[in-house]
Amino acid sequence: MDVKKELTKEYLYERVDHYIENEILPKLTEFVNIPSLSRNFDTEFFTNGLCEQTNKLYLDWFKHMDLKGVSHAEIYEEKGKTPLLFCIIEASDPSITSNILLYGHNDKQPHLFNDWSEGLHPFKTVRKGDKMYGRGISDDGYAF
Numbered sequence: 001m002d003v004k005k006e007l008t009k010e011y012l013y014e015r016v017d018h019y020i021e022n023e024i025l026p027k028l029t030e031f032v033n034i035p036s037l038s039r040n041f042d043t044e045f046f047t048n049g050l051c052e053q054t055n056k057l058y059l060d061w062f063k064h065m066d067l068k069g070v071s072h073a074e075i076y077e078e079k080g081k082t083p084l085l086f087c088i089i090e091a092s093d094p095s096i097t098s099n100i101l102l103y104g105h106n107d108k109q110p111h112l113f114n115d116w117s118e119g120l121h122p123f124k125t126v127r128k129g130d131k132m133y134g135r136g137i138s139d140d141g142y143a144f
Contacts, residue, residue, distance in 0.1 A: 025132065027061050029125040031106070032134030038107040039082055046080070054106040055085045062087055082107070104143020108136040 034057070036042075036050035045051065055075045062073055062085075069090040076084045085106075111122040120126050122135035 025127075027057070028132065028137055029134075030057055032123055032125045032136060035111065035123040035135075036107055037111070038105075038109060041110045045082075051083055051107060055083050058085055058106060068092060102143070106136070106143075111135060 031054060034050055034053045036054050037045070039045040039051075042048070042050070052075075059073060059075055062070075067089055069092055070087065071090050072086065072088040074086055076086055108122075113122065116122060120133045125132060125134040125137075127133075
């Protein structure tokens with residue numbers, strides 16, 4: 001493969017667009033379809049399994065990415081606490097010894113069914129042009 005051709009702006013845009021359409025947006029759609037709520041708004045948070053579904057969705061996707069340098073990927077659960085998905089990716093350059101912490105959450109705020117515009121729903125993804133609608137897409141829920 002011609003390296004110069006591979007690194008053109010057009011080629012990179014194509015690759016990014018392909019990845020967004022075929023990996024990111026389908027996973028965001030799956031995420032939206034899980035009606036999980038923050039424990040502050042869900043009286044059955046610890047028993048309904050919705051937070052576990054979102055954690056498993058993200059953990060499975062993380063493993064599917066097959067990233068180089070992954071040394072750890074696990075869901076931690078402690079009774080009475082919000083479950084945590086924790087992943088470690090080692091730096092590709094061994095001279096780098098500092099760490100970076102990235103944080104996001106995958107629980108959602110209340111669905112507020114009556115506040116959505118006609119044709120939209122909190123846990124049914126709708127795409128209109130280059131916009132995507134559904135609960136959790138536009139806050140840290142998409143962080144992963």
